Amino acid sequence: MPLDILIAEDNEFTAKQYKIALEKRNHKITIAKDGVECIDYYMNEAKYDELFRKSRAPPFDLVLLDHDMPRRTGADAAREILEYRPNQRLIFLSAYGKGIMQKLQDLKDDTIQIVQKPFSLNFLIKKIEGSTIKNRIINTQDGNVLTTTQDSAAIR
DSSP: OOOEEEEEOSOHHHHHHHHHHHHTTTOEEEEESSHHHHHHHHHHHHHHIIIIIOOOSOSSSEEEEOSSOSSSOHHHHHHHHHHHOTTOOEEEEESOHHHHHHHTGGGOSTTEEEEESSOOHHHHHHHHHSSSHHHHOOSOSBTTEEOGGGOGGGOO
């Protein structure tokens, strides 16, 4: 089933790679180049859904967040998103997994997952298209942080 995915990634090449791989799987992709643009896209979609669809459901099936971005970090964007829609599914794609989890200690729940870079695009697709988020957290060593050493599919 195609998903509506918002990707916040400041590296243009990386964002294009995610977009190409996910669109090949028929997912609808929206790219934000930083945390502020991510929040703008998110809030616009959420408010549209409230006004016209009379829905308070998350406007995206999934939000993929880089952590280190200009103008607003992924953790800051996640906080704002989760304040507005607490059940929004988020996946951080970052080399700073443990640091992110420390920053989000009070928000830890099963809507947030972190995939630690580097990883393969096939690994990302498996994480996104897997069943429930709890079933996708495998070989967890430290909260929801997955590292390349925990799953051979993550190694390029």
